[in-house]
Amino acid sequence: MDKTTILYTKNTLLLILLITISSCSKDTPEVVNEEELITTIELNFSTQGEPDQTVRWETEAANSAEIVLKSNTEYDVQITFLDESDPSDIENINAEIIEEADEHQVFYEFSGVSVTYGQGTSDALDSDQNPVYINSIWNTSDANSGVVRVFLIHEPTTKSSTTRDGFGGETDVSVDIPIRIIEE
Amino acid sequence: MIKSFFKITVLVFFLKGIPLCSQNCDFILSGTIKDLHDGSPIYGAVIRIEGSDVFAQTQENGSYILKALCPGSVVFLIEHAECNSVRKKVSINANATLNFELEHHINALEEIIISDNQLKVLNGNAKESRLNADQITRFSNQSLADALTTLAGVSSLKTGNAIAKPMIHGMYGSRVGIIVNGIRLRDQEWGPDHAPNIDLNAFQSVQLVKGAAALKYGGDTPGGIIVLSPHKLILRDSLFGQTIINTATNGWGGSLTSKLMKTTSNGYYVNGQLTAKRFGDLSSPEYVLSNTGMKEMNISFKLGRSKISKGWELNYSRFQNETGILRSAHIGNIQDLLRALKEDKPLRIEPFTYRINAPKQQGLHQNIHLIYFNQFNDELKWKLDYNYQVNSRKEFDIRRGVPLDVPAIDLRLQTHNILGSLQWKKGFNWEMELGINALLQDNYSDPNTGVKRLIPDYIKTQLGSYLVGSFKPSNSFHWDWGVRLDHVGWDVQKYYNVSDWKSRNYNTIFPQFEVDNVGTQILVNPTVNFLNFAAQTGISIELSEQFNTSFSYVLSQRSPNASELFSDGLHHSLATIEFGSLTLDKESSNKFLFSLTKTQGKLKGAIEPYFSKINNYIFIAPKALQQTIRGAFPVWQYEATDALLWGVDAVLAYEFSDRLNLDINASYTHAQDMKNELPLINIPPFNSSQSIQYSSPKKRIDIKVMHHFTATQNRFPDLNFSVTTLQEDGLIEQEVDVSTPPSAYQKVDVFFSLYLGNINKSKTSLRFMFYNITQSKYRDYLNRMRFYADEIGRNVQVQLVLSY
Numbered sequence: 001m002d003k004t005t006i007l008y009t010k011n012t013l014l015l016i017l018l019i020t021i022s023s024c025s026k027d028t029p030e031v032v033n034e035e036e037l038i039t040t041i042e043l044n045f046s047t048q049g050e051p052d053q054t055v056r057w058e059t060e061a062a063n064s065a066e067i068v069l070k071s072n073t074e075y076d077v078q079i080t081f082l083d084e085s086d087p088s089d090i091e092n093i094n095a096e097i098i099e100e101a102d103e104h105q106v107f108y109e110f111s112g113v114s115v116t117y118g119q120g121t122s123d124a125l126d127s128d129q130n131p132v133y134i135n136s137i138w139n140t141s142d143a144n145s146g147v148v149r150v151f152l153i154h155e156p157t158t159k160s161s162t163t164r165d166g167f168g169g170e171t172d173v174s175v176d177i178p179i180r181i182i183e184e
Numbered sequence: 185m186i187k188s189f190f191k192i193t194v195l196v197f198f199l200k201g202i203p204l205c206s207q208n209c210d211f212i213l214s215g216t217i218k219d220l221h222d223g224s225p226i227y228g229a230v231i232r233i234e235g236s237d238v239f240a241q242t243q244e245n246g247s248y249i250l251k252a253l254c255p256g257s258v259v260f261l262i263e264h265a266e267c268n269s270v271r272k273k274v275s276i277n278a279n280a281t282l283n284f285e286l287e288h289h290i291n292a293l294e295e296i297i298i299s300d301n302q303l304k305v306l307n308g309n310a311k312e313s314r315l316n317a318d319q320i321t322r323f324s325n326q327s328l329a330d331a332l333t334t335l336a337g338v339s340s341l342k343t344g345n346a347i348a349k350p351m352i353h354g355m356y357g358s359r360v361g362i363i364v365n366g367i368r369l370r371d372q373e374w375g376p377d378h379a380p381n382i383d384l385n386a387f388q389s390v391q392l393v394k395g396a397a398a399l400k401y402g403g404d405t406p407g408g409i410i411v412l413s414p415h416k417l418i419l420r421d422s423l424f425g426q427t428i429i430n431t432a433t434n435g436w437g438g439s440l441t442s443k444l445m446k447t448t449s450n451g452y453y454v455n456g457q458l459t460a461k462r463f464g465d466l467s468s469p470e471y472v473l474s475n476t477g478m479k480e481m482n483i484s485f486k487l488g489r490s491k492i493s494k495g496w497e498l499n500y501s502r503f504q505n506e507t508g509i510l511r512s513a514h515i516g517n518i519q520d521l522l523r524a525l526k527e528d529k530p531l532r533i534e535p536f537t538y539r540i541n542a543p544k545q546q547g548l549h550q551n552i553h554l555i556y557f558n559q560f561n562d563e564l565k566w567k568l569d570y571n572y573q574v575n576s577r578k579e580f581d582i583r584r585g586v587p588l589d590v591p592a593i594d595l596r597l598q599t600h601n602i603l604g605s606l607q608w609k610k611g612f613n614w615e616m617e618l619g620i621n622a623l624l625q626d627n628y629s630d631p632n633t634g635v636k637r638l639i640p641d642y643i644k645t646q647l648g649s650y651l652v653g654s655f656k657p658s659n660s661f662h663w664d665w666g667v668r669l670d671h672v673g674w675d676v677q678k679y680y681n682v683s684d685w686k687s688r689n690y691n692t693i694f695p696q697f698e699v700d701n702v703g704t705q706i707l708v709n710p711t712v713n714f715l716n717f718a719a720q721t722g723i724s725i726e727l728s729e730q731f732n733t734s735f736s737y738v739l740s741q742r743s744p745n746a747s748e749l750f751s752d753g754l755h756h757s758l759a760t761i762e763f764g765s766l767t768l769d770k771e772s773s774n775k776f777l778f779s780l781t782k783t784q785g786k787l788k789g790a791i792e793p794y795f796s797k798i799n800n801y802i803f804i805a806p807k808a809l810q811q812t813i814r815g816a817f818p819v820w821q822y823e824a825t826d827a828l829l830w831g832v833d834a835v836l837a838y839e840f841s842d843r844l845n846l847d848i849n850a851s852y853t854h855a856q857d858m859k860n861e862l863p864l865i866n867i868p869p870f871n872s873s874q875s876i877q878y879s880s881p882k883k884r885i886d887i888k889v890m891h892h893f894t895a896t897q898n899r900f901p902d903l904n905f906s907v908t909t910l911q912e913d914g915l916i917e918q919e920v921d922v923s924t925p926p927s928a929y930q931k932v933d934v935f936f937s938l939y940l941g942n943i944n945k946s947k948t949s950l951r952f953m954f955y956n957i958t959q960s961k962y963r964d965y966l967n968r969m970r971f972y973a974d975e976i977g978r979n980v981q982v983q984l985v986l987s988y
Contacts (some may be wrong), residue, residue, distance in 0.1 A: 012640050014778050029641045029677050035634030036584050038813055062811035086703065096585045103584070111910040154516065154584055157532060165523050168531050170516030170585060174815040174914075176908075 006124040013018065038093055039181050041150055041175055043067065045075045045123075045138075057150070057175045066178040069115075072086065073184065075138045076120060077183040079106055081173070094134060097152070101126040104172075105153040106133035109164055112146020115139065130159040185766050203697045209254035213274075215282040216246040217262060226286055228420055229264040234271070235656060257729075262286060268847075272782075315390040316720035321985055322951070325430040325461055328362075328382045328390070331513055332410065335392055336849040337833035339868035343377040344968040344977050346467055346507045347545070351966070352379070352394055352866045353794060354853040355407030357853070358745045364551070365499060369552040370556045370599035370625065371549055371575040372639075374747035376866075377968065381503045381549035381575065385428070385441040385459045387412040392792070394777065394833075399650045399666040400605070400619060403718020404742035406773035406796060409821070414486070420449050427986045434955075434979035435477065436536070437463030451495065455486040464538040465508075469959040469977035474534040475511040475541055480504065482973065488555070499553040502508065506547075508540040513972045514582050517814040518759045518907045521971070522920050530973045541589065542580040543756065550574045563610060569603040593638055594630035599623065600847055609632045616653035621670075622646070627746065638753040641677035643887060647671045652720075660726035668718040672743045676712070679705040690766060714743035714770050722777075730784045730878055738775045744768040748802050748822045753981055758922065758968070761810055763821045771824070773798040789836040801827035803857070806903050818905050825859040829867075848874045854899070862901040868966060869897035886937040897925040898967045926970055929962030931955075943986075951983040 041057040046066065057064035069075060070141050081093035097104045108117055120135025149164075150173065157168030202463040217229045221524050225246025232239035233250075236258075255277050262270040262284050270284055315323075315331055323331035329340035329348035340348040341356050349356050362369040362380050371381045384390070391411040398409050398721045425444035432438060443457035462479040466473045481504050512530035517519050524531060550573065575598075576589035605619035623646040629637040650665030677699075685691055685706050691698070700707040722736025744764075751764040775796035782789050793885030802824050809816040831853035838846040850872035855864040875890035880951040906917040933955050940948040 023545060028699075028707070029629070029637075029707060030631040030678070031679055031707075032631045034634050034636060035586050035633060041813070057813075059813050066716060077627075093585070100584070110911045111914050133384070147915060149911065154583060169520075170514060170582065171520050171814055172516055173813050174517055174519065178911075 017055060032066060034085060037083045038081045038152070038173060039087050040085045041173065042080040042082060043150070043177070044078045044080070045069065047073055048073045055177060057177060062173070064153050066180055068180050069140050070111040070137070070184050071140050071143045073140050073182050075140070077117070077136045077138050078120070079134060079136075079150070088178075095168075097132065098124040098134060102128075103155050104132060104167070105130075105156045105159060105167055107151040107153055107164060107167060108133070108136075108138075109151070110179070111142045111146075111149075113179055115148070116139040116178075117182075126159060128159065137149050140181050143181050143183045145178070147176050148179045149174060149176050190358070208608055209252055211253040211255065211276050212249065212251050212279045213253055213276065213282055214247065214249040215284065217242050217248065217264075217284045217286055218246055219286065226264055228422075229262055231260060231284075234259040234261050235659065257451070259659065274542050277445065282691045298823045314392070317388050320384055320387065320390060321426075321428060322953070322983075324428045324441055324748060324800075324983065325432065326384075328380055328384055328410070328412075331384055331390065332392060334849070334873070336396055336835050337831070337851045338392065339375055339966055341866065341873070342478055342964070342969070344370055344473075344507075344510055344513075344967070344969045346463075346476070347377055347379045347509075348376070349376065350410060351868065352392070352408040352410075352833060353796070354855050354864070358742065359405055359407040361398075361402050361405040361409040364407055365414060365553055366413070367553060367569055367571040367601055367603065367966070368401055370573045370597065370601070370623075371547075372577055372595060372597060372746075374745040377545075378547075378577070379507075381505075381547055382412065383457075383459050383480075383501075383503055385443070385483070386414070386457050386482070386484045386501060388415045389413045391444055394792070397666040399652050399718055399720055400617065403648070403650070403668040403670060403716060403740050406738070406740045406742065406771075406775055406798065415445060415455065420447065422447050425988055429984045430604075430981060432463070432701065432979055432981040434976055435463035435466045437461070437477075437538075441482075442623070450781050451489045451491045453482075453486070453488055453490065457484045458482070465536050466976045467536075468974035469961045470974070471529055472534045472536050473510055474530070474532055474975055475508040475543070476540055477540045478505065478507040479540070480506075484879050489618050494558040495556070497553075497555040499551075499555070501549075501551045503549040504539055504547065505545075509543040509545065510972055511541070511543070513969055514543045514756050518817065518905070518920055519815060519909065521759050521922075522907055522909075522918060524972050525820075525921065544580050544581070546576075546578040548574075548576040552981075563608055565607040565609075567603075567605045567607070569601070571599075571601040571603075573597075573599045573601075575599075590633065591630075592633055592635045594633050595639060596628045597625065597628070599625045608940045613656055614653070615656075619650050621648040621650070622647075622852045628733070636753055637679070640676055640750050640752075642674055642676040642678075642746065642750075643670075644746075645673045660815075662724045663722070665721040666719065669717075672714045672716065674710065674712040674749070676710045676750060677707065678710070678752075679707055680752070682706050683750075684763070688766075694766065709918045710765070710766060712749065716741035716743060716770055730782050732779075732781045732783060734777075734779045734781075736777045738773075738777070740773045740775070742771045744770070746821070751822075754817070758971075759817060760806075761819045762804065763807075763819065765822045768802055768822060768824055769800050769801055771798060771800045780969070784884050786839045787837070788839075790834065792835075793831070795830040796828070798829065800824045801857075803827075806905065809904075809905065816907070825857045826865060827855060828858055829855045829864075843879050845877045846874070847877070848872065856899075857901070860901075863899035865901055865903065866966060867897065867899065869928075870895040874893070882939075884939045886935075886939075888935040890933045890935070892933070893930050894928060894964065896928045900925055902964075922971065925965040926963035929960060929964075931960040931962070934956050946986040946988040948987075951981075951985070953979075953981040953983065955979040955981065 039059045043055045044052040054063050083091040101127050114183045115138050117138045119131035120137050121139045123135040124132040152173035153167050153169045153174045161167045217226045219226055224491055227242055227244045229242045230239055231248050240250050242248045253276050257275045260272045260274055264286055270286060327348045329350040332338045332350045333340050334784040337353055339351040341351045342348045352360050357374050369380060372378050394408040401409055423446045427442040430439045439461040441459040446454040447453040459482040464477045466476045484501035486499045489495055512532045550630045552572045554570045559565040577595045579593040582593040601623050603618055603621045608616045625644040627642050629639055629641055648670035650668035654664040656662045682704055697710045699709050699710040718740045720738045724734035726732050747769055749764045751762050754761050774797055779790055779792040802822055804820045805821050806818050807821045808819050810819045833851040836848040852870045853867050855867040857864050873890060873892045877888040879886045900923055904919050904921050904924045906919050908915045909918050934957050936952040938950045939951060956978050961974050964975055
């Protein structure tokens with residue numbers, strides 16, 4: 001029976017030890033800086049004789065203003081991807097996308113309006129000379145209103161497609177922006 | 185409840201009488217024990233009467249003698265370190281000669297020659313099934329879950345082929361305990377895509393206990409427990425080992441495992457084991473499953489001394505693996521998921537390679553275990569276990585602008601575990617064990633991933649105590665019982681998005697947890713405590729020479745795990761955002777298990793129905809859609825309901841002759857969420873396997889054909905959601921069907937074993953295994969990759985086993 005008592009004492013001591021260890025609290029963990037975050041899409045439209053127009057889609061609001069374009073007009077369009085999670089340190093992601101041009105593709109899908117687009121004047125190209133469409137030229141036709149869905153595709157299976165499904169890959173950005181085309 | 189059991193106990197006691205000692209105990213049993221294959225005598229085998237201290241050891245000529253035996257029916261257990269154990273039931277009413285044949289651990293597909301292992305209730309009332317050394321050998325290059333699915337009632341929840349978790353009676357993860365060498369495995373068991381960090385090759389037997397009967401290891405496993413045990417020890421000078429070489433055509437890879445054990449007559453033993461595995465991309469019948477390669481390297485080492493009265497052991501093991509995840513299963517948003525669902529094939533099929541790219545997982549698990557035991561006298565023994573486990577886990581995603589070698593999840597979980605127990609034994613009838621268990625767990629989530637922590641930093645403590653016992657008045661009656669109490673405490677440090685913290689009302693429910701505001705995030709320090717109670721009781725009765733029956737009841741309580749409480753992040757394989765819930769309470773399960781077994785005769789079988797009601801059953805369900813820059817995402821959140829699970833496991837064996845056997849295994853599970861009146865998700869559909877086996881004389885050749893059938897799961901919750909796609913004339917909604925289970929399937933495996941005899945003093949055998957020989961093309965409901973690709977096609981495996 002003595003030995004049993006010793007055993008209990010041993011166990012109790014171990015427990016006390018364990019509880020002492022456990023009562024030490026941990027260091028405060030660091031905040032994680034999200035590295036791949038894109039919070040904002042900026043679309044800039046310019047055409048001759050008109051003031052520039054900029055439309056922003058922001059995560060916080062999860063929507064944006066309407067794009068208003070004139071019918072039968074050619075626009076230079078620049079898209080900018082931003083990380084604004086830290087207002088004191090806004091990051092422009094475009095440089096990174098251009099650097100990894102082979103793994104990225106910007107793609108626009110239109111509904112309700114008739115717009116065609118092509119390679120812009122200073123567009124980034126991938127190693128096969130495919131345009132990434134960071135800079136693009138949009139040609140509008142008749143007046144109407146609808147939606148443009150803006151995609152940034154990561155690791156597309158092909159770089160030359162006319163549909164989102166055709167590109168494959170993973171979607172990094174997919175936002176819907178209202179668009180209205182008015183008479184000239 | 186307990187009172188009525190006691191009545192039954194007393195009743196049976198009197199019915200059976202106490203005839204064992206009232207008659208003359210002077211019978212003698214003798215005989216020889218020989219090798220089944222070549223008839224050579226086996227030296228040093230131990231023959232014992234189960235449940236007693238009566239035993240004998242064989243001489244060099246294989247002979248043994250047991251004296252002073254009482255009349256009656258007893259069970260003999262014949263054991264030898266290098267052989268499979270044999271169990272035989274014998275009625276003693278005269279002096280007799282009884283010869284046994286033992287089989288070395290290499291050839292047979294069956295553990296026991298005299299009786300079938302799968303049909304036996306081995307230990308009290310816990311519904312138990314067992315995999316023996318040979319079955320483990322067969323699964324040498326596969327996972328624990330794969331090996332266990334050969335038992336009725338076990339399924340595996342998979343992510344691809346290499347990542348498999350065992351599922352018992354429709355439950356997995358934290359509801360199933362894995363016991364390694366007497367201590368619970370502590371890895372990140374909560375994740376459905378985390379396979380247990382176990383190398384099957386390091387163990388001699390794998391035991392499955394359905395229901396949480398083993399309260400010693402925890403009272404929180406309503407699904408059941410899996411007990412992995414090492415080699416049995418023998419107290420004599422010997423050196424033995426085994427090497428298994430596997431090659432397989434699917435994945436064009438293989439494995440090598442080797443172990444060596446040295447024992448001495450003064451009780452010292454040392455044991456080392458090593459396994460290496462490497463596979464490239466696997467293939468479905470029609471295409472390569474790109475990025476499904478894997479590699480694994482494991483080492484274990486053991487040193488100890490065991491005398492009858494006391495002993496110690498030091499044990500170290502290291503498990504390391506890297507597993508690729510099907511490339512096509514990494515998606516960006518639900519429109520990508522919809523696209524994958526529409527396609528018959530994965531969207532990326534590349535040529536075969538051994539390279540493992542992102543998405544992939546890397547795991548490293550290390551385990552140090554110290555054991556000491558001391559037997560004061562015939563009645564009392566105490567044992568102390570100290571165990572330290574470190575589990576590191578890294579997950580790599582396809583990422584933009586981040587170096588390839590930066591993981592998206594980087595967790596390190598350290599666990600200290602101390603278990604002290606006192607065992608008390610009174611004669612052959614009464615046994616009791618009292619134990620105390622303390623656990624300290626520290627999880628660290630590396631912030632350098634650049635991804636919000638999925639699981640936060642925390643310290644978890646657990647203090648538990650148990651008392652279990654059994655009463656066995658005769659060989660035909662057994663009663664066991666146990667109680668356990670655990671206190672579980674969490675001390676967590678976690679950053680929530682301020683918007684999430686507020687939208688869940690945590691700012692009003694838990695203002696005391698708030699520590700610091702850091703921009704858009706808030707640091708909180710939740711401390712959560714749970715007190716869990718568990719109890720279990722059961723009886724087993726031998727109805728006649730041929731029939732046994734058992735009944736058991738288990739109450740288990742489980743506190744929510746780290747994932748259920750705190751998870752917070754995006755899952756790339758299903759495009760879901762998953763959230764834990766701080767308001768969850770503990771889960772309580774009441775489980776009843778019944779079994780009826782026929783143990784003798786040409787036809788043997790067992791039927792095991794069970795029923796369990798779980799209050800506060802924690803599960804994850806879709807809540808809402810969250811608008812993100814990648815489009816709308818379904819948000820899934822952990823919540824609680826009341827659940828009802830019942831089912832039946834059945835096994836049947838028919839012996840046409842000594843050489844020809846038929847085996848059938850089947851199980852059905854029914855699970856319902858009672859509050860929402862919906863079926864539970866991820867419940868295995870009806871499945872069965874049937875095999876026919878032929879063994880040539882002396883088991884030199886063994887052929888087995890196995891057919892598997894898995895039905896369609898018709899009971900599933902509808903968790904579909906919709907996605908807007910853009911068409912010429914506007915946005916349209918399309919349904920994303922993530923609920924409908926795949927169709928039923930069948931497949932056939934063929935096994936061919938050849939015993940080659942002694943080559944250079946090694947007993948050698950060769951196996952050819954043909955899995956999915958007919959190239960059946962199918963998808964499995966319990967595989968999370970089923971949305972993207974078919975299961976693997978034909979695999980031809982060649983295995984060489986050398987035992988020395």
